[in-house]
Amino acid sequence: MVFLSKRYRMDKKIDGGAVESWSGRDLTLDRPVTIRITDTETEIGQRVRMQAQALSRLEHPCLLHIYDSISTSNQFAIITESLPSRNLAKDLQERGRFSAYEAVQLVIQIAEGLASLHQAGFAHGGVEAHHIALREDKTPVIIVGPPTGDAVKIPARPSNDISSLGKLCHLLVVGTAPTIDVHGRTAIHPTIPSSLQPILEKALSDHAPWSNSSALILAFQSVLHELKELEFQAGIAKASYLESEKTWFAPIFAIVSAAVLIIGIGLLLAKTDLAPSLVENVKQVVSRNKSSDQQANNTVLPPLEDLSRQEPLPESARLPIIDIIDFDPEGDDRLEHPDKIKRINDGDASRGWNTARYNSREFGGLKNGVGLIIKLSKNHHVDLIEVGATAINWGFELYAVNESPGSLLEWSWGSPITSLAELKGVTKVNFTDLTGSTLLLWITDLGNSLPVGGHRVSINEISVYGRPVTN
Missing domain, CATH: 1.10.510.10 (Transferase(Phosphotransferase) domain 1)
Incomplete structure (x- = not known):
C-alpha cells in the first residue's frame, strides 16, 4: 500500500507514462480521488506543474476539479475528483x-x-x-x-x-x-x-x-x-411508421390464418369428391395473392430529390464582393449602422453588422424593412448565396439588378427573386437562372425577441457563388 504524504492513499495504477494516474482515497475527508504524479526533472513534468499552478483556481464543470497539489524535491502530484467510469x-x-x-x-x-x-x-x-x-x-x-x-x-x-x-x-x-x-x-x-x-x-x-x-x-x-425540432419530428415519424406497420400486419395475418384453415379442411376432405375442386380454389387464391404481391413489389417509385445538402454548382466559385452598403430608405437619415458594415466577413462570428433595435419584429411599424446592397464586380450568373446571422426566425427578400445607375433611391429593384422566413443560423439559397451585378438583401422580419428585449438582426457573413456571364 502506497501513501502520498499522510493524507492520500494510492490504491491502483490507472495509467502510466510521463504523468501517472492512480485511483486513491483522501483519508482526511474519506472520499475517492484521482492522483496524478509526474517527474519535475523532465520537460513534461515542469510544464504540467506550471499549468496546474496557473490553473489551480480555474473552475468549470467540464474540467476536472483540482482538490490539492503536493510538491517534493523531484515529483509533483495533482489530486482531483475521482474519474467517472x-x-x-x-x-x-x-x-x-x-x-x-x-x-x-x-x-x-x-x-x-x-x-x-x-x-x-x-x-x-x-x-x-x-x-x-x-x-x-x-x-x-x-x-x-x-x-x-x-x-x-x-x-x-x-x-x-x-x-x-x-x-x-x-x-x-x-x-x-x-x-x-x-x-x-x-x-x-x-x-x-x-x-x-x-x-x-x-x-x-x-x-x-x-x-x-x-x-x-x-x-x-x-x-x-x-x-x-428535427429530433422531435423524427420521433413522431418513427412512431407513425411503427403504427402503420402494425396496421399492415393485421390483415396479412388474417389472410395467412384463413389460408392455413382452408388447406387443413382440404386435407381432411382429401378422400371425398369435393377435395380436387377445393384444393384448386385454394391454389387460385394463393396465386392471386402472390401475383398482387409481385405487382406491388415491382412498382417503381419516383426517386426523392436529395435536399439534405445544397452546394454551389461544380463550376461555381466564390465571387468577390466589392462593396456592401446599408440601405434604409424610410429612415430619418437613411442609414442603418454604416460603421458596422466592416464587421461582415471579418472572420469573427460573434459580431457583425446589425439593424437598430425595434420594439417589434415588424420594425415597430416605423418602416417596411431595411437592407444591405451587395455589389459584385460585374454581371455574374449567381448560383448560391450564403448568409450567416444570429437572429432566430427572421426573414428577408432578395432582389437583383444588372446595372446600378443613379443614386440608391432611384434604383428600381422590381419583384423579389425569393422570399424566406423562419431563418436560423447560416442560410443557403440556390438559384438556377439568376444574373446580376448588384443584389439587395431586404430584411422584412426581425425574428424573435432578444433576451434583453427588442428585436434586431445581426449579419456576420455574406458569400456569393457563381460564374461569369459569357456572351
Whole structure:
C-alpha cells in the first residue's frame, strides 16, 4: 500500500507514462480521488506543474476539479475528483451515433470548458472522444490534458481545439470522422443537418476558420432550437411508421390464418369428391395473392430529390464582393449602422453588422424593412448565396439588378427573386437562372425577441457563388 504524504492513499495504477494516474482515497475527508504524479526533472513534468499552478483556481464543470497539489524535491502530484467510469468513446461505440441535438449539446459544453482554458492562456491541443468522460448527471468532463495533464499536442493552440470540436461533433452525429475529398478538402457527410453543415465546414477549414471558441459556441447555440425540432419530428415519424406497420400486419395475418384453415379442411376432405375442386380454389387464391404481391413489389417509385445538402454548382466559385452598403430608405437619415458594415466577413462570428433595435419584429411599424446592397464586380450568373446571422426566425427578400445607375433611391429593384422566413443560423439559397451585378438583401422580419428585449438582426457573413456571364 502506497501513501502520498499522510493524507492520500494510492490504491491502483490507472495509467502510466510521463504523468501517472492512480485511483486513491483522501483519508482526511474519506472520499475517492484521482492522483496524478509526474517527474519535475523532465520537460513534461515542469510544464504540467506550471499549468496546474496557473490553473489551480480555474473552475468549470467540464474540467476536472483540482482538490490539492503536493510538491517534493523531484515529483509533483495533482489530486482531483475521482474519474467517472463512463467514457464518451465507449458510449458512442455502444450507441453507434448521437442525434444532432444531443451531439451539439455535448460539444457546446466541452467547447465552453476549452474556452475557459483559452481565456487563461492555455490550450488542450485537440480533444477527442476518449478524452471525455461522463459524470453521473451526464455532464461531459475532459479527463486528458490541461489542467491536470500535459497538452495532447505541442505547441497547443486554440485553433487545434476548434478544429477538433468540429471533428468530434461530426463523429458523434454520423458515427465516423469526416473524410478528405479528392481535392484535399474536408468532406462533411450529407446526413449532417443542413443548418449544422456550414458550422462544421468553417470549424474544419484551414482558410477561414472560426476566430475563437466563443464564436463557435454562438454558432452552435444558434441552431440548437432547430435541431431539437428535427429530433422531435423524427420521433413522431418513427412512431407513425411503427403504427402503420402494425396496421399492415393485421390483415396479412388474417389472410395467412384463413389460408392455413382452408388447406387443413382440404386435407381432411382429401378422400371425398369435393377435395380436387377445393384444393384448386385454394391454389387460385394463393396465386392471386402472390401475383398482387409481385405487382406491388415491382412498382417503381419516383426517386426523392436529395435536399439534405445544397452546394454551389461544380463550376461555381466564390465571387468577390466589392462593396456592401446599408440601405434604409424610410429612415430619418437613411442609414442603418454604416460603421458596422466592416464587421461582415471579418472572420469573427460573434459580431457583425446589425439593424437598430425595434420594439417589434415588424420594425415597430416605423418602416417596411431595411437592407444591405451587395455589389459584385460585374454581371455574374449567381448560383448560391450564403448568409450567416444570429437572429432566430427572421426573414428577408432578395432582389437583383444588372446595372446600378443613379443614386440608391432611384434604383428600381422590381419583384423579389425569393422570399424566406423562419431563418436560423447560416442560410443557403440556390438559384438556377439568376444574373446580376448588384443584389439587395431586404430584411422584412426581425425574428424573435432578444433576451434583453427588442428585436434586431445581426449579419456576420455574406458569400456569393457563381460564374461569369459569357456572351
